[in-house]
Amino acid sequence: MHAADICASWLDRVLRDKGILASGNRVTDTAIEPIGTGLVADSYQITISYSDPGSGPVSLVAKLTSDSEQSRAAGRSELNYAREVGFYTEIAPHLQVRVPSCFHAEIDSNNTEFVLILEDLTPARPGNQLTGCTVAETRLAVEQAARIHAPYWGSEELRGNPWMDISSSYWQRFAEMMPEWYDGFRQRYAGRLSEADIALGQEFVDNIAGYYQALERMPYTVQHGDYRPDNVLFDAHGGEVPLVVLDWQTVVYAPGVVDVAYFIGGALDAATRRANEDELLLHYHSELVDLGVEGYPFERLVQDYACATFHNFIIGVAAAMLVERTERGDDLFLSMVTNSLTHARDRDGTRHIGIHPLAAVNRG
CATH class of the missing domain: 3.30.200.20 (Phosphorylase Kinase; domain 1)
Structure with a gap:
C-alpha cells in the first residue's frame, strides 16, 4: 500500500x-x-x-x-x-x-x-540518538523497558512463534554475514574510526559465535530489538504521557537485558554513563522485581549487561550495510559502533564471550 x-x-x-x-x-x-x-x-x-x-x-x-x-x-x-x-x-x-x-x-x-x-501522539518530543538523553530520560526509558520485559520474562509461550522466535536463525545469519558487513563498514568509515576501535571491532567479529552463545544462556522475553532514543517519544500528547515506545519492527523473543544495554549505551555520553550506569541498572532490576520477575539476581543482570554492550556495534554495522545510505544514517551508525566499543571496554564485555579481559585497555 x-x-x-x-x-x-x-x-x-x-x-x-x-x-x-x-x-x-x-x-x-x-x-x-x-x-x-x-x-x-x-x-x-x-x-x-x-x-x-x-x-x-x-x-x-x-x-x-x-x-x-x-x-x-x-x-x-x-x-x-x-x-x-x-x-x-x-x-x-x-x-x-x-x-x-x-x-x-x-x-x-x-x-x-x-x-x-x-x-497520533503529537505534540510530543522525539528522542534523538545523535544528541542523546538526560539521565532522567534514560531512567524513564529503563523503567519502561522493564514493562516490556516483565510480562513474558522466562516464558515459553512465544517459543515457536514464526516471527518472534527467530533469534537462532537470525543470529546465525548475522554471525555468517558480519565479517563481510564489517569489512564494508571499515572501508566506508576508515577516516572516522580509530585504530583501536577497528582492532576491537575485528576481534569481536572474529569471536561473534561466543557472543551469541552467551545470549542463549540469558532469560528470554519480548525484546524490542532496537530500543534507542530515536524510537521513543517524550512528553506525548502535550506532556500527558511521559514516554511512548515506537518502531516495533525488530521485536523478537530474546534476552531483555540487551534492550537496556542498547539504550543506555546509545543515550548517554561516556562520562555521564559511567557516573550513572550502576544506579540505572539497580532501578531496572527493582522494576523487574516489582513486576513479578523472580530468580534473576542483580549480579547476574550486571554480567549479562556487560556482554550485551556489543549490541549497538552489531546493529550499527548491519544497518549501515543493509539500508539506503543517508548523511544522518552515516552519523548515527558510526556513533552506535564507536559508543558500543567504548561501552564494552568500560564493562569488560569481552570477558563473557571468550575474549581476553579489557580492563587494561584505555577507555575511548
Whole structure:
C-alpha cells in the first residue's frame, strides 16, 4: 500500500470497522504529510476531516513499506514488516509499556506490503540518538523497558512463534554475514574510526559465535530489538504521557537485558554513563522485581549487561550495510559502533564471550 491509497473512503472504512465513527458521520477528506526519519518503513501524518467536525481523531499516523527498494528488501528478508504487524495485533495488548494505539494492521502474504494506522501522539518530543538523553530520560526509558520485559520474562509461550522466535536463525545469519558487513563498514568509515576501535571491532567479529552463545544462556522475553532514543517519544500528547515506545519492527523473543544495554549505551555520553550506569541498572532490576520477575539476581543482570554492550556495534554495522545510505544514517551508525566499543571496554564485555579481559585497555 502507498500513501496515495490512503483516501477518505478507505480511512472511513477503517474507522468504521474500529467503531470510531458514529452512524451518519463519515470521513470527507484526508491530507497526508511525511514525518520521521525511518530507515526501513515510511511514516505519514494523516489530517482528517469529518462530515460531523470534531467527532473523530483529528489526525492519525500511517506506517507503510518503504519506497526505497533497498530498504524494502531488508524489511522483507528480516521480517521487519511482519514483526511490527504481529506485535500490534498479538503482543502489545499483553504488555504494560505505553505504545501507540493501533487502529488498523495489515500485511500481504509476501510479508512486504503492509500498513499500520496508529494513534497520533503529537505534540510530543522525539528522542534523538545523535544528541542523546538526560539521565532522567534514560531512567524513564529503563523503567519502561522493564514493562516490556516483565510480562513474558522466562516464558515459553512465544517459543515457536514464526516471527518472534527467530533469534537462532537470525543470529546465525548475522554471525555468517558480519565479517563481510564489517569489512564494508571499515572501508566506508576508515577516516572516522580509530585504530583501536577497528582492532576491537575485528576481534569481536572474529569471536561473534561466543557472543551469541552467551545470549542463549540469558532469560528470554519480548525484546524490542532496537530500543534507542530515536524510537521513543517524550512528553506525548502535550506532556500527558511521559514516554511512548515506537518502531516495533525488530521485536523478537530474546534476552531483555540487551534492550537496556542498547539504550543506555546509545543515550548517554561516556562520562555521564559511567557516573550513572550502576544506579540505572539497580532501578531496572527493582522494576523487574516489582513486576513479578523472580530468580534473576542483580549480579547476574550486571554480567549479562556487560556482554550485551556489543549490541549497538552489531546493529550499527548491519544497518549501515543493509539500508539506503543517508548523511544522518552515516552519523548515527558510526556513533552506535564507536559508543558500543567504548561501552564494552568500560564493562569488560569481552570477558563473557571468550575474549581476553579489557580492563587494561584505555577507555575511548
